[in-house]
Amino acid sequence: MSSHSPESQRAAQKAETRRRILEHARRLCARRGFARTRTVDVAKAARVSHGSVFVHFPSREALMAAVVGEMAREITDALHALGSQDAPLREVLAKHLDCLADREDELRWLLLEAPLLPKGFDAEWVGVQSAVAHHIAEAAARDMAAGRIREIPLHLLFNTWIGLVHHYVIHRELFAPGRSALKTHGRELLDHFMGLISTPTPKSRSKR
Amino acid sequence: MNCTSCGMPLRTPEDHASGDVTKEYCRHCAHPDGQLKSYDEVLAGMTAFLQRTQGLDPGVARRTATATMAKMPAWSGRA
Incomplete structure (x- = not known):
């Protein structure tokens, strides 16, 4: 043809x-x-x-699921490109923030409405989170093996990060009225999170 | 293209089973010799992954993995 x-x-x-x-x-x-x-x-x-x-x-639900699926595909592709470069965790989290900041309005509605949406959405949403969790877990495992971050169960590390980021997105009118919460506070959140999980440097150990 | 078994993006040769770009499934869904794992093996692996990385309840993790695999071409023959 x-x-x-x-x-x-x-x-x-x-x-x-x-x-x-x-x-x-x-x-x-x-x-x-x-x-x-x-x-x-x-x-x-x-x-x-x-x-x-x-x-x-075929249905309104299928269209809405496709919206979430498309968002998932974009985020997955962006993170996957980094994963194949063996990027450190900080870089993967920074990319994750960038991906979410570019889609913050869609993400915020998804987080606010998730419990009310039809069942098909669950699978799409867990699909997004699974791709993110995969790349964060791989980068975290590399950083743990290299002694750059503390040994923390992967699911707690992931959920602590997600909890922090999603809290700022859901309540963004409190943190960045009329603006993007992640573009305004993303760097601060990233620095804070890495500070929580990083192993002490020789300098900070000697201060104790 | 994406893994026909789990949906993971296949961007580099290393993403493919045994690094063989003619294989349409990923390294996680294949045995070391490059053969696609069985449905039950992939389901168990995906369920464990969801629990290990996101802390999902075991039943929720298994249902989620089942729903994900139901949409994958490699397992379309299954009821």
């Missing part, structure tokens, strides 16, 4: 429509949240018929 055949043009057009629907669904979810984003509004924003949304996504 040549790249200009009617079949390939139709396939390309279909893929482009799907991409546009997903892009506008993400924008609306970032602005209004997952629970209040209606397919009719997505169709209007993407300038397609309401029925066209369901040609590409």
Whole structure:
């Protein structure tokens, strides 16, 4: 099939429509949240018929799950690129913060609404967290083996980091009104967390 | 491309089973000789990973791993 055949043009057009629907669904979810984003509004924003949304996504839930899945894929890809370079934990956490800061509105709604969302979301959300946990665990294990950070159970290290970061995202109006909590405070959180888990340097040991 | 068994991105040759880029599954889902592990072995490995890295309850971890694998092409033949 040549790249200009009617079949390939139709396939390309279909893929482009799907991409546009997903892009506008993400924008609306970032602005209004997952629970209040209606397919009719997505169709209007993407300038397609309401029925066209369901040609590409069988249900509203499937569209919302695709939004989370797309976010998961972007975060996973960004962290995976670092993982294959054997990056130290600090670098992986910094990249994690960057990834979340770029999607902070979507993330905030997801965290706020997660318990109210349909079941399919659980799997997508754990998918995001699993990819992040994988890269953090691998980098943490390397840093522990090198004596750069203390021996801490991986799940507690991960959950302590996530708890700190998500707290700032959920309550960002307290920490950075009208701004990105992670762009405003990310560096401070990273320095603090690394300070908690790092092994004492010879200088700090001699002060005791 | 992503691992057809667990979904992990396959970006470098080292990500693939035995470093063989013709294999469509990752090093975590394969035995040292490059053969794909059985469904039960991958399920057990993924469940243990979720518990070890995120502290999930054992039942939640197993259900999550089962749901993840249900969407993977390598296991599409399973009911």
